[in-house]
Amino acid sequence: MRKICSLLVLLLAPITLLAQQAVWKEKAALSPEVHADRTVTFRLFAPKAESVQVRGDFLPIKKVVTPVGTFDGPGYADLERDAEGLWEWTSDVLRPDYYQYSLIVDGIKIIDPSNAYTVRDVANVANVFLVEGERADLYKVCDVPHGTVQRTWYNSATLACDRRVAIYLPPSYDGQKRFPVLYLLHGMGGDEDAWLTLGRTAQILDNLIASGAAEEMIVVMPNGNVDMQAGPAESVWNLRQPTMELEHTMEGTFEKHFPDLLSFVDSHYCTLADKEHRAIAGLSMGGYHSRNIAAEHPELFDYVGLFSTAIIKDADCPSQQHKLYWIGIGEDDFLYEPNVAYRALLDANNYRYIYYENDGGHIWINWRIYLTEFAPLLFK
Amino acid sequence: MRKICSLLVLLLAPITLLAQQAVWKEKAALSPEVHADRTVTFRLFAPKAESVQVRGDFLPIKKVVTPVGTFDGPGYADLERDAEGLWEWTSDVLRPDYYQYSLIVDGIKIIDPSNAYTVRDVANVANVFLVEGERADLYKVCDVPHGTVQRTWYNSATLACDRRVAIYLPPSYDGQKRFPVLYLLHGMGGDEDAWLTLGRTAQILDNLIASGAAEEMIVVMPNGNVDMQAGPAESVWNLRQPTMELEHTMEGTFEKHFPDLLSFVDSHYCTLADKEHRAIAGLSMGGYHSRNIAAEHPELFDYVGLFSTAIIKDADCPSQQHKLYWIGIGEDDFLYEPNVAYRALLDANNYRYIYYENDGGHIWINWRIYLTEFAPLLFK
Numbered sequence: 001m002r003k004i005c006s007l008l009v010l011l012l013a014p015i016t017l018l019a020q021q022a023v024w025k026e027k028a029a030l031s032p033e034v035h036a037d038r039t040v041t042f043r044l045f046a047p048k049a050e051s052v053q054v055r056g057d058f059l060p061i062k063k064v065v066t067p068v069g070t071f072d073g074p075g076y077a078d079l080e081r082d083a084e085g086l087w088e089w090t091s092d093v094l095r096p097d098y099y100q101y102s103l104i105v106d107g108i109k110i111i112d113p114s115n116a117y118t119v120r121d122v123a124n125v126a127n128v129f130l131v132e133g134e135r136a137d138l139y140k141v142c143d144v145p146h147g148t149v150q151r152t153w154y155n156s157a158t159l160a161c162d163r164r165v166a167i168y169l170p171p172s173y174d175g176q177k178r179f180p181v182l183y184l185l186h187g188m189g190g191d192e193d194a195w196l197t198l199g200r201t202a203q204i205l206d207n208l209i210a211s212g213a214a215e216e217m218i219v220v221m222p223n224g225n226v227d228m229q230a231g232p233a234e235s236v237w238n239l240r241q242p243t244m245e246l247e248h249t250m251e252g253t254f255e256k257h258f259p260d261l262l263s264f265v266d267s268h269y270c271t272l273a274d275k276e277h278r279a280i281a282g283l284s285m286g287g288y289h290s291r292n293i294a295a296e297h298p299e300l301f302d303y304v305g306l307f308s309t310a311i312i313k314d315a316d317c318p319s320q321q322h323k324l325y326w327i328g329i330g331e332d333d334f335l336y337e338p339n340v341a342y343r344a345l346l347d348a349n350n351y352r353y354i355y356y357e358n359d360g361g362h363i364w365i366n367w368r369i370y371l372t373e374f375a376p377l378l379f380k
Numbered sequence: 381m382r383k384i385c386s387l388l389v390l391l392l393a394p395i396t397l398l399a400q401q402a403v404w405k406e407k408a409a410l411s412p413e414v415h416a417d418r419t420v421t422f423r424l425f426a427p428k429a430e431s432v433q434v435r436g437d438f439l440p441i442k443k444v445v446t447p448v449g450t451f452d453g454p455g456y457a458d459l460e461r462d463a464e465g466l467w468e469w470t471s472d473v474l475r476p477d478y479y480q481y482s483l484i485v486d487g488i489k490i491i492d493p494s495n496a497y498t499v500r501d502v503a504n505v506a507n508v509f510l511v512e513g514e515r516a517d518l519y520k521v522c523d524v525p526h527g528t529v530q531r532t533w534y535n536s537a538t539l540a541c542d543r544r545v546a547i548y549l550p551p552s553y554d555g556q557k558r559f560p561v562l563y564l565l566h567g568m569g570g571d572e573d574a575w576l577t578l579g580r581t582a583q584i585l586d587n588l589i590a591s592g593a594a595e596e597m598i599v600v601m602p603n604g605n606v607d608m609q610a611g612p613a614e615s616v617w618n619l620r621q622p623t624m625e626l627e628h629t630m631e632g633t634f635e636k637h638f639p640d641l642l643s644f645v646d647s648h649y650c651t652l653a654d655k656e657h658r659a660i661a662g663l664s665m666g667g668y669h670s671r672n673i674a675a676e677h678p679e680l681f682d683y684v685g686l687f688s689t690a691i692i693k694d695a696d697c698p699s700q701q702h703k704l705y706w707i708g709i710g711e712d713d714f715l716y717e718p719n720v721a722y723r724a725l726l727d728a729n730n731y732r733y734i735y736y737e738n739d740g741g742h743i744w745i746n747w748r749i750y751l752t753e754f755a756p757l758l759f760k
Contacts, residue, residue: 044488045488046486046487046488048430048486048487049486050428105485105488105490106426106428106429107426107428108424108425108426108485108490108493109493110485110488110490110491110493111490111491111505113488113489113490114621115621116500116503116504116505116612116621116622117612117613117619118498118500118505120496120498123496124496125491125496125498128619129619130618130619140616140618141610141613141614141615141616141618142616143616145533145542146532146533146542146544148530148531148532148533149530149531149532150528150529150530151528151529152526152528152529153525153526153528162525162526164526175555230521232496232497233497233521234521235521236520236521236522236523238510238520238521239497239508239509239510241494241495241496242496
């Protein structure tokens with residue numbers, strides 16, 4: 001036993017050292033500290049800094065005016081410095097959610113050195129924290145049966161390339177029993193990882209399935225940008241910095257390629273390959289893709305979900321009624337007005353849909369909510 | 381077409397805005413810039429900073445003395461400020477590799493705001509960059525057939541819990557053809573994601589298989605810490621900050637649980653379930669686990685790999701000769717001496733092994749090298 005203890009000390013030493021080096025000359029600051037009353041304290045030891053701010057999606061949005069319109073920018077708050085150089089700020093009581101934030105030190109955006117958890121949203125790396133409770137408990141890893149998450153590749157003859165796709169297989173998936181499929185599409189700038197990392201899809205599905213609120217289903221999350229084979233760092237572009245080369249993204253090519261994906265999924269996974277067991281949903285550009293694919297192939301899908309969807313002004317009303325046509329948007333979303341117009345079109349054509357409106361804008365907080373609302377309605 | 385263009389502008393605007401917000405008040409700085417001559421320039425616009433350093437595994441290590449021994453610490457270099465507040469430093473010519481770095485601004489470790497690519501190593505988040513060429517081309521995503529990467533869960537009766545495991549399935553895996561299996565174990569402080577994110581295992585296997593250098597194989601990467609069900613953010617501990625609660629990690633419990641993992645893999649995947657088609661390898665603590673499991677179950681493995689392995693001083697020589705017993709370590713590794721002693725023991729017992737020694741210390745640069753050396757020797 002003593003020899004094992006000595007070895008442990010020996011192996012732990014460089015890790016402890018690493019931890020020390022990780023904080024470098026910093027004073028250890030507990031940050032973020034989520035309190036029992038759901039306020040959150042942010043701290044940074046930065047004695048030489050002139051200003052420290054926290055920016056995040058839990059703070060009231062600030063409107064930003066640009067030549068093409070007014071958009072929601074993230075809110076921010078100023079941390080206060082104590083005599084020793086420890087900066088600190090405590091939030092109001094927050095709604096339970098999975099939040100993003102960054103710290104701004106003398107104008108430089110940094111991740112919180114006390115917080116090891118980050119997400120990448122397009123080219124922006126931010127920290128995350130969780131305020132537990134209510135709906136946010138669906139975003140947690142809970143002690144329930146877990147599905148399997150895969151990243152795999154399929155060939156698209158239409159696009160003449162291999163493409164990466166993320167796939168959630170439900171807990172009972174065993175290669176024998178067949179399951180329904182939800183195709184879940186990301187927005188512009190996102191990629192095949194976005195619904196998993198920012199959208200918490202695996203956790204949401206695990207938890208909805210465990211409670212009996214949703215049916216077991218396969219969730220297929222492809223890359224929606226036809227100019228890319230895969231998201232940043234996952235294609236032959238490797239660590240080229242993410243760019244927005246999006247010229248072909250909304251010209252209909254993704255929609256044209258969709259049968260390649262469908263045929264890959266139905267031939268490689270145990271799917272129930274009929275419209276009664278197939279859904280398509282997406283956010284923003286992914287809603288646009290979903291609307292187009294569902295409109296062109298009403299024979300494929302009984303279920304359609306449009307989350308904060310991008311709508312072309314003079315879009316046609318779908319020619320065929322889907323069993324479920326679900327539209328969700330936040331009242332502060334910059335795409336709110338086109339969605340009002342689209343619903344008016346549906347109404348004028350007596351097209352049945354479910355409408356879900358809440359507060360907030362064009363952000364992941366809302367897209368997670370829409371998934372938790374939409375998934376339980378499927379395949380029943 | 382015009383309506384699509386307008387929509388594109390509308391959808392792009394908030395992304396552009398996000399990008400602007402991401403750089404906040406910063407001047408856009410290209411960083412890191414990898415030059416054709418394999419020097420690399422780091423830049424940060426920080427007019428108010430008093431000092432900016434870059435720290436990384438491409439810089440000469442600095443010895444750090446602690447009460448329990450002398451360890452390798454990362455090297456660092458000072459950036460120089462220009463009149464406008466742009467800090468800059470250019471490296472010497474670097475060996476091709478996949479490197480980690482952080483910037484240190486007035487003592488605070490930050491990630492480079494110009495670089496969207498990060499990895500987490502234990503609780504330390506760092507940026508990464510790639511210098512292409514030679515062996516490092518094995519670490520790139522190349523235009524070759526790609527395997528599938530899964531994260532799934534298995535039940536361990538021994539540990540009385542579900543545990544997360546990462547699994548690489550080779551490009552030809554189709555649920556019918558059977559493949560050999562490499563069990564690949566991480567070090568202390570690592571988790572089931574470490575060999576994928578830091579070790580570039582999927583890229584290395586894809587590339588070695590594509591060139592014919594390695595056989596197609598399944599790679600199983602479990603979590604080696606029996607006190608955890610899964611790595612940080614992936615267990616019911618959710619976003620609790622990573623800690624080093626390692627008291628049971630090297631007391632033999634992981635080894636005892638191993639048959640649970642083996643039985644899960646052989647019953648859920650198309651494996652060739654015999655010793656001729658089974659290998660086990662690991663780094664540091666994972667080498668220690670591999671050595672113990674292989675010594676206790678010589679009937680299970682023809683191939684054993686010990687990378688920078690942790691060795692108990694008076695370990696016994698394995699009682700049975702494995703077909704391949706591969707030992708790799710860097711001459712600067714703090715575990716070098718115990719490995720010398722272990723090889724002397726093997727020599728004294730006429731135990732056959734292959735020995736690979738290179739420069740450098742106890743770092744991922746070496747563990748990637750060992751994987752690229754070891755994998756081609758398997759199942760032949």
